[in-house]
Amino acid sequence: MGDFDAIDSLLAAVGPEAGLPARGVRRELREQARLSKAQVARALGVSPSTVAGWEDTRDPSGEIRTRYAYLLDGLAAKFAVEVQEKPEPEAVQEPEPVQEPAAADDASPAYDASTAGAGEGDDVESLAVPEPCVLCGQPAGSRVAGFAQHLDPADCHTVTAPGPGPAPASEAAEPVARQEGPPRGPRPSGRSQGPAGRAFQEPSGPADLIGQAVRAALAEHEGDMEAATAALLKRAIPDAMRLLDETRKGARYDIVAHPWIPDILKKQTSRGADQIWEARPKWTRHELPPGRHEVTALDINGAYLSALKTHLPLGQLEHSAGLAHDRRRAGVHLITPPAWEHEAVLPNPIGQRDEPGPLWVTEPTLRLLLRLSGPKYGLCAPPEIHESYTSGATENLLEKFRVALKDARDAAITENDEVTLEYVKAMYSKFVSTMGESNYNRELYRPDWMHIIRSQAFANLWMKALKAHDEGLAVVRAMGTDELHVIGDWRRVFAEGRGVTEVKVKDAYTAAIGTGEEE
Amino acid sequence: MPQKNIDFGKYGARGLKGSEAVARKLDELAGGITTPVTARRGLMARLHYLTRTAHARRAARDAGLTVTDRTLKAWLDGGRRPSKASLDRIEQAYRSVRRQNVARHLLRRLNASGGTRVEIHPLNQSQVPRPLQRVVEYRTMNVRRWDRIVAAWAAGDYQGLDDAWTDTIVDLGSQWGQYEYVTNVGFAA
Numbered sequence: 001m002g003d004f005d006a007i008d009s010l011l012a013a014v015g016p017e018a019g020l021p022a023r024g025v026r027r028e029l030r031e032q033a034r035l036s037k038a039q040v041a042r043a044l045g046v047s048p049s050t051v052a053g054w055e056d057t058r059d060p061s062g063e064i065r066t067r068y069a070y071l072l073d074g075l076a077a078k079f080a081v082e083v084q085e086k087p088e089p090e091a092v093q094e095p096e097p098v099q100e101p102a103a104a105d106d107a108s109p110a111y112d113a114s115t116a117g118a119g120e121g122d123d124v125e126s127l128a129v130p131e132p133c134v135l136c137g138q139p140a141g142s143r144v145a146g147f148a149q150h151l152d153p154a155d156c157h158t159v160t161a162p163g164p165g166p167a168p169a170s171e172a173a174e175p176v177a178r179q180e181g182p183p184r185g186p187r188p189s190g191r192s193q194g195p196a197g198r199a200f201q202e203p204s205g206p207a208d209l210i211g212q213a214v215r216a217a218l219a220e221h222e223g224d225m226e227a228a229t230a231a232l233l234k235r236a237i238p239d240a241m242r243l244l245d246e247t248r249k250g251a252r253y254d255i256v257a258h259p260w261i262p263d264i265l266k267k268q269t270s271r272g273a274d275q276i277w278e279a280r281p282k283w284t285r286h287e288l289p290p291g292r293h294e295v296t297a298l299d300i301n302g303a304y305l306s307a308l309k310t311h312l313p314l315g316q317l318e319h320s321a322g323l324a325h326d327r328r329r330a331g332v333h334l335i336t337p338p339a340w341e342h343e344a345v346l347p348n349p350i351g352q353r354d355e356p357g358p359l360w361v362t363e364p365t366l367r368l369l370l371r372l373s374g375p376k377y378g379l380c381a382p383p384e385i386h387e388s389y390t391s392g393a394t395e396n397l398l399e400k401f402r403v404a405l406k407d408a409r410d411a412a413i414t415e416n417d418e419v420t421l422e423y424v425k426a427m428y429s430k431f432v433s434t435m436g437e438s439n440y441n442r443e444l445y446r447p448d449w450m451h452i453i454r455s456q457a458f459a460n461l462w463m464k465a466l467k468a469h470d471e472g473l474a475v476v477r478a479m480g481t482d483e484l485h486v487i488g489d490w491r492r493v494f495a496e497g498r499g500v501t502e503v504k505v506k507d508a509y510t511a512a513i514g515t516g517e518e519e
Numbered sequence: 520m521p522q523k524n525i526d527f528g529k530y531g532a533r534g535l536k537g538s539e540a541v542a543r544k545l546d547e548l549a550g551g552i553t554t555p556v557t558a559r560r561g562l563m564a565r566l567h568y569l570t571r572t573a574h575a576r577r578a579a580r581d582a583g584l585t586v587t588d589r590t591l592k593a594w595l596d597g598g599r600r601p602s603k604a605s606l607d608r609i610e611q612a613y614r615s616v617r618r619q620n621v622a623r624h625l626l627r628r629l630n631a632s633g634g635t636r637v638e639i640h641p642l643n644q645s646q647v648p649r650p651l652q653r654v655v656e657y658r659t660m661n662v663r664r665w666d667r668i669v670a671a672w673a674a675g676d677y678q679g680l681d682d683a684w685t686d687t688i689v690d691l692g693s694q695w696g697q698y699e700y701v702t703n704v705g706f707a708a
Binding site: 254256257258259260269315316318442443445 | 548553638640645657659702703704705706707708
C-alpha cells in the first residue's frame with residue numbers, strides 16, 4: 001500500500017490548482033474580517049508586501065496558493081451574504097474542464113437561494129470558490145458541516161451518495177482523504193468553526209474594577225447619587241493608576257514612571273509652561289461662503305479617551321539630531337513647520353502660532369504633518385526635523401486601559417448610569433492632566449506622555465475637520481479638543497450619538513457673510 | 520566592597536552617584552520655596568520660615584544661621600540686606616531645617632503599604648567606545664525600609680546616605696555595582 005500512498009500524494013500535488021476569488025474580492029474579504037496584511041502574511045509565512053501583491057496584480061502558486069485559498073474560503077464563508085452580492089468574473093479559473101456547466105454558477109445568488117432550504121438545519125455554507133465535492137470530486141459550491149459537496153444529488157456524479165448530509169458510505173471515505181486531505185492542510189473540516197487568528201481573540205480584560213468601585217460607593221452612601229459621585233471623583237486618580245497597573249499585568253512593556261526628563265519638558269517656573277507646543281487648534285474661518293447658513297457646533301465625544309491610543313515613548317528619551325523620522329520611535333521633535341496655504345478653508349495643523357521659526361512639537365503633530373505632506377494628501381511641504389528626544393514607542397501601552405474605560409463608558413450610556421459616566425470621565429481626564437509634573441499624581445511623572453496624548457486629541461480633531469471638508473461640508477471653526485463647527489448636512493459624514501466614534505450637537509446657530517457669526 | 524567603581528567615567532560613561540540622585544529626588548518630594556533667595560520675596564519667605572517660632576529659631580541656629588536676633592530683626596524689617604555670604608548661610612539653613620521638618624512625614628509615606636517601588640535608570644554609555652559598552656538594563660526594586668536613607672538625608676550626611684543606599688541596592692543582585700552610578704532614580708511618595 002505504501003507505493004500507492006506515495007502515488008496518491010503525488011497525484012494530489014499535481015492536481016488542479018486551488019481556485020482563488022478575484023483580486024479585488026480578496027482584499028475585500030480581508031478587510032471585512034478586519035485583518036491586516038501583516039496578520040495574513042504572518043499566518044501564511046510570507047511578507048506583507050507579497051500579500052499586497054496578491055491583492056493587486058499577482059497570484060500565488062504552489063502550496064502557498066492552496067493555503068491562501070483556504071484562508072479566503074474561510075473568510076468567504078464568514079461573510080457569505082456580502083460575497084454573494086458581488087459578481088465574480090474571475091472566480092472560476094479551474095484548469096480542469098468543467099463537466100457540469102451548472103457547477104460554474106454555484107456561487108450565484110439564485111443557486112444559493114434555492115439551496116438554502118435544502119440544508120435542513122445543517123451547517124450549510126456557500127463557498128466563494130468551488131471546492132471539490134467530497135463525494136464526486138467535481139467542483140461544488142457549498143459546504144455542509146465542513147464538507148464541500150453538492151446539495152442536489154443530480155449534480156453529484158457519485159451514485160452512492162443519496163442526499164445532502166455527510167455521507168456515511170464507505171466509498172466516500174477514501175475520496176475524502178485523497179481529494180481533500182493533502183492539499184488542504186491539517187484541518188479539513190474545522191476551518192470555519194472558530195476564530196483562528198489573533199484578530200478574533202477575546203480581549204482578556206482586567207477585573208471589573210470600575211463597576212466594583214461604583215457599587216461600593218453607592219452602597220456606602222446608601223444610594224445617594226450625588227454623594228457617591230463626589231466620593232468617586234475624589235479618588236479618580238489613584239483608581240485610574242490602579243486600573244492602569246491592573247491592565248499592564250503580564251504585558252510586554254513596563255510603565256516607566258520616573259525617567260530622566262530633558263529640560264525642554266520641565267516647567268520653567270512654578271506656574272510657567274514648558275517649551276512643548278501641543279498644536280491646540282483655535283481657528284475660525286475668515287470668510288464664510290455667501291449667504292446665510294445654519295452652522296452646527298459638533299462635540300467630539302471622549303476626545304482624550306480616544307487619544308490614549310497614540311504612539312507613546314516607552315523609556316527614557318534619548319537625544320538625536322539631524323536624523324529622519326523613525327516611525328518605531330516617538331517623543332518630541334524640534335521642527336520648522338511647513339507653510340500652510342489652506343488657512344481659508346482648513347485650520348493649520350500646528351495650531352494658531354503667532355511666532356515664526358522652529359518649535360518643539362510632539363509625535364502626533366509631527367506624524368500629522370508628515371501624513372499631510374505625503375502623496376495621499378499633498379497639502380503641505382514636509383516639516384524639517386532638527387532635533388529629537390525619542391524613545392522606542394508602542395501604540396498599545398494604554399490600549400487595554402483605554403478599552404476598559406471605553407467599555408465602562410458604553411455600558412454606562414446604555415444603562416443611563418450617570419455615576420459611572422462621571423467617574424469614568426474623571427478617571428481618564430484627570431489621568432491625562434496629572435500624569436506630568438502634577439503633585440496630585442506622583443506615581444507617574446511623564447510630561448512627555450501628557451503632551452503627546454493631548455496633541456493626539458488635537459490631531460484627531462484636525463483629521464475630523466479634514467474629513468468634513470473632503471465630504472463637502474464647510475468647516476467654520478475648530479476649537480480646543482472637541483469642538484467643530486460645520487455648515488451643511490453633517491449627518492451623512494458623522495454618526496450622531498454618545499459613543500466615542502460619534503459626535504453630538506453642542507449648539508446650532510445662524511451665520512451670514514460679513515457678520516462673521518451671530519449666536 | 521569589590522563591586523564599587525574605582526575610576527568611574529574613565530571610558531566616557533556619564534552619570535551621577537545613585538545616592539545623589541536619591542537625595543535630589545527626596546529634595547524634590549520635600550518641596551519648599553522655589554523663588555531664589557536672591558529675590559526679596561524668596562529671602563523674606565525663608566526668613567519667616569526660619570523665625571516663625573522659638574523652635575524654628577533654635578533649629579536655624581543649629582543649622583548654621585548664627586546671627587544675632589538684632590540682625591535677624593533688621594533683615595526682616597528690611598532695614599538691612601544680608602551680604603552674599605549670609606544669603607548662602609540662610610539658604611543652607613533653610614534647606615536643612617526644611618529637610619528635618621519634612622523627614623518624618625516623608626518617611627511615613629515612603630514606608631507605607633509595604634515600601635515604595637524605585638526605578639533605577641542606568642548610566643549613560645553613549646560616549647563609551649562600542650567594544651567597551653555593556654548591557655545595563657533599567658531595573659526596578661521595592662525598598663521597604665527607608666529609615667536610614669531618610670535619616671541620613673535629613674541630617675545632610677552624604678556619606679551616610681551613600682552607605683545606606685549602597686546597602687539597599689545590593690538587593691539588585693550580583694550586578695549591583697553597575698547601578699552605583701545612574702542617570703536617574705525615580706520614586707513617588
